[in-house]
Amino acid sequence: MTIWAFRGRRALLRVGRTPWRELVTELGRRGRGEKEAGAFLLGPRGGDGRTVTRVVYLDDLDPDCLTGGISFDGLAYSKLWDICDAEQLVVIGDIHTHPGIGVHQSSIDAENPMLASDGHVALIVPDLAMRPIAAHEVGVHRYDGNGWTTWTGAAAARRLFIRRRL
Numbered sequence: 330m331t332i333w334a335f336r337g338r339r340a341l342l343r344v345g346r347t348p349w350r351e352l353v354t355e356l357g358r359r360g361r362g363e364k365e366a367g368a369f370l371l372g373p374r375g376g377d378g379r380t381v382t383r384v385v386y387l388d389d390l391d392p393d394c395l396t397g398g399i400s401f402d403g404l405a406y407s408k409l410w411d412i413c414d415a416e417q418l419v420v421i422g423d424i425h426t427h428p429g430i431g432v433h434q435s436s437i438d439a440e441n442p443m444l445a446s447d448g449h450v451a452l453i454v455p456d457l458a459m460r461p462i463a464a465h466e467v468g469v470h471r472y473d474g475n476g477w478t479t480w481t482g483a484a485a486a487r488r489l490f491i492r493r494r495l
């Protein structure tokens with residue numbers, strides 16, 4: 330077994346380095362350093378369920394959702410499912426920003442999974458994504474149908490796999 334395979338096997342989500350940079354930059358741009366912003370993370374149908382190949386920003390689905398926090402309209406999910414059907418994708422995670430360094434879930438975050446399916450992964454990025462963010466700075470939260478498991482720091486970096494090549 331290679332080190333690569335071993336590390337990759339633990340990953341809950343895998344993202345290319347350049348797409349990750351673009352994602353963080355775009356979240357920061359959309360929140361303008363004032364508001365939280367977020368996105369759904371999608372991968373191919375029939376894929377490994379971990380590799381992110383497409384990002385759909387919450388405010389592209391619901392233009393009014395960035396209220397400081399995030400108030401995503403349930404009706405906007407139909408647009409998300411349309412994209413999934415048209416591009417043969419599935420939602421494998423989501424990401425949103427928090428102000429400051431705290432990347433634990435708020436009670437609202439924990440009580441309202443963006444997708445309440447077993448294995449769904451929610452990422453929280455600090456500092457409203459106004460600077461480059463490394464994997465160990467991200468809060469990684471996995472939903473198991475009842476509640477959440479949370480990893481931060483080095484444990485988060487083992488589960489959010491950001492690599493030049495996937």
Ligand SMILES: [Zn+2]
Nearest residue numbers: 427434435438
């Ligand atoms: Zn939050």
